[in-house]
Amino acid sequence: MxxxxxxxxxxxxxxxxxxxxxxxxxxxxxxxxxxxxxxxxxxxxxxxxxxxxxxxxxxxxxxxxxxxxxxxxxxxxxxxxxxxxxxxxxxxxxxxxxxxxxxxxxxxxxxxxxxxxxxxxxxxxxxxxxxxxxxxxxxxxxxxxxxxxxxxxxxxxxxxxxxxxxxxxxxxxxxxxxxxxxxxxxxxxxxxxxxxxxxxxxxxxxxxxxxxxxxxxxxxxxxxxxxxxxxxxxxxxxxxxxxxxxxxxxxxxxxxxxxxxxxxxxxxxxxxxxxxxxxxxxxxxxxxxxxxxxxSAFGRAMETVDREAMVNAVFPVLLRRKAEGADEQWLHNVVAACAEGYPFPTNLDLDPPVGGLAPLSQADTVRQAVAEGWAPERLRQELHAGAKRRQS
Incomplete structure (x- = not known):
């Protein structure tokens, strides 16, 4: 159309x-x-x-x-x-x-x-x-x-x-x-x-x-x-x-x-x-x-939030709602509201671009976890490892 x-x-x-x-x-x-x-x-x-x-x-x-x-x-x-x-x-x-x-x-x-x-x-x-x-x-x-x-x-x-x-x-x-x-x-x-x-x-x-x-x-x-x-x-x-x-x-x-x-x-x-x-x-x-x-100085949010803690808390809800039939857009919207959707800034020594110009964002990892039905502990470990990679 x-x-x-x-x-x-x-x-x-x-x-x-x-x-x-x-x-x-x-x-x-x-x-x-x-x-x-x-x-x-x-x-x-x-x-x-x-x-x-x-x-x-x-x-x-x-x-x-x-x-x-x-x-x-x-x-x-x-x-x-x-x-x-x-x-x-x-x-x-x-x-x-x-x-x-x-x-x-x-x-x-x-x-x-x-x-x-x-x-x-x-x-x-x-x-x-x-x-x-x-x-x-x-x-x-x-x-x-x-x-x-x-x-x-x-x-x-x-x-x-x-x-x-x-x-x-x-x-x-x-x-x-x-x-x-x-x-x-x-x-x-x-x-x-x-x-x-x-x-x-x-x-x-x-x-x-x-x-x-x-x-x-x-x-x-x-x-x-x-x-x-x-x-x-x-x-x-x-x-x-x-x-x-x-x-x-x-x-x-x-x-x-x-x-x-x-x-x-x-x-x-x-x-x-x-x-x-x-x-x-x-x-x-x-x-x-x-x-x-x-x-630019303006490339910042107004508040600091602990997105890793937010994701770990919300992830079981995402898994349950997916099993109950929630559609992809619903899941996508919830992930966008709690996970960091942008991979930068990061430590490119530890978190290099793979297969493209940018590494995976936190939201990319969460969406993969939802799609593949990860256990919450696996996601917790992956998020913690990702946070460590982004540190200078």
């Missing part, structure tokens, strides 16, 4: 994905006159000199003006900005790199080395939860690194105060293959079916809940495979349903851009921008980046 006009305005579907419409958006040119603080435009991407930004943001009025421009660039402009010399003291970057390498070696030695969403262990070196690991193991390095004023300038420009920083270290070794094109957290980590279950206004909301960034910890010439981007693609509303479609993948492969970075440079982009890490074709460049994922 065809959708009504009201349904079409509320829900997106793969049928809404039009390559012609997408092409018209990403075909826009970035006008440097609209971004007077920028050093220039290269391959449709805004480049900023960080020292100039520091000077312009030296007063409260100047800071407000610069942040307005940066926010506009991420939302309505190309969706990506490159900050040259974000770290002017490269000894800070080198000290952080040493701390990250020590973490990598430590995890290799203990057998805890992980792959990432797109590569198996060994192809890349990935350190999950690098933020707290660095803070605990090298607090002085952590303080000098995250005191960086450019990182704070961008985070506040996009998210406002109270933002929450997380980071992962990614080292793409020589020969490391390129990623597939994708969008990022939140909706970008969901399957097509789950993303389509969220109304259109959530597709518009998701990109403003996080800011994606990366700090270059080595020089990254193009042959080392710096990230591939498609400027202006963040403006395509059905993009969370489009990026897996073959015609959009082919368009990205044919039209993406790729910019070299120098050690100490940073790049920030709207998480809805189509992007993918590149293929490291170099002979000896172990391309290291600190991947920053900075979240």
């Amino acid at each position: 065809p959708r009504t006009d009201a349904e079409a305005r509320t829900w997106l579907s793969q049928d809404d994905c039009s390559l012609a419409e997408f092409r018209s958006l990403v075909g826009q040119r970035t006008d440097p006159h609209e971004y007077p603080s920028a050093q220039g435009v290269e391959q449709n991407v805004l480049r900023y000199d960080s020292d100039r930004l520091r000077d312009l943001a030296g007063t409260a009025e100047g800071r407000r003006s610069v942040q307005a421009e940066l926010s506009r660039a991420l939302l309505d402009g190309p969706g990506i900005v490159v900050l040259q010399r974000a770290f002017t003291d490269l000894t800070v970057v080198d000290r952080a790199s040493d701390a990250f390498r020590a973490l990598i070696e430590e995890e290799r030695a203990t057998g805890a080395a992980r792959g990432d969403h797109f590569a198996k262990p060994g192809a890349n070196d990935r350190v999950w939860n690098a933020l707290d690991k660095m803070a605990v193991r090298a607090p002085e390095v952590f303080a000098d690194y995250y005191a960086n004023d450019i990182l704070a300038l961008l985070a506040e420009a996009w998210l406002g105060p109270g933002y929450q920083v997380t980071s992962q270290i990614n080292v793409v070794n020589p020969g490391g293959a390129a990623q597939s094109v994708h969008r990022d957290y939140h909706l970008g980590f969901l399957s097509q079916e789950r993303a389509a279950a969220y109304p259109a206004h959530v597709h518009r909301l998701s990109p403003v809940l996080t800011l994606q960034g990366a700090v270059a910890h080595c020089d990254m010439p193009v042959e080392s495979g710096p990230t591939l981007y498609l400027p202006h693609s963040q403006k395509y509303v059905p993009g969370y349903l489009a990026w897996r479609r073959p015609e959009f993948i082919a368009y990205f492969d044919a039209h993406h851009i790729q910019l070299p970075l120098a050690k100490g440079d940073a790049v920030f982009f709207n998480p809805a921008l189509f992007h993918a890490a590149g293929h490291n074709r170099s002979a000896d460049n172990k391309r290291m980046a600190n991947l920053l994922q900075i979240s």
Whole structure:
């Protein structure tokens, strides 16, 4: 049955994905006159000199003006900005790199080395939860690194105060293959079916809940495979349903851009921008980046609740009502009200994504337990183990 006009305005579907419409958006040119603080435009991407930004943001009025421009660039402009010399003291970057390498070696030695969403262990070196690991193991390095004023300038420009920083270290070794094109957290980590279950206004909301960034910890010439981007693609509303479609993948492969970075440079982009890490074709460049994922302060509930206790109490009721003939929607609604339906935040060392971009949520586990008729004690043990995996 065809959708009504009201349904079409509320829900997106793969049928809404039009390559012609997408092409018209990403075909826009970035006008440097609209971004007077920028050093220039290269391959449709805004480049900023960080020292100039520091000077312009030296007063409260100047800071407000610069942040307005940066926010506009991420939302309505190309969706990506490159900050040259974000770290002017490269000894800070080198000290952080040493701390990250020590973490990598430590995890290799203990057998805890992980792959990432797109590569198996060994192809890349990935350190999950690098933020707290660095803070605990090298607090002085952590303080000098995250005191960086450019990182704070961008985070506040996009998210406002109270933002929450997380980071992962990614080292793409020589020969490391390129990623597939994708969008990022939140909706970008969901399957097509789950993303389509969220109304259109959530597709518009998701990109403003996080800011994606990366700090270059080595020089990254193009042959080392710096990230591939498609400027202006963040403006395509059905993009969370489009990026897996073959015609959009082919368009990205044919039209993406790729910019070299120098050690100490940073790049920030709207998480809805189509992007993918590149293929490291170099002979000896172990391309290291600190991947920053900075979240809005508003990504929190009003109250704290003990969902594990709630689920354990309600689960026998779910089993009994299912046996009495309760339908799937009834069971689903009760699980949604008591179990945590979202798998993040978690400890990705202990709770890695399996078979997708996200691990199982607490609600996924409860629904499996209901479907398979687990004993309450088994669910209690699984929930406790899941809670332990999510702890840092």
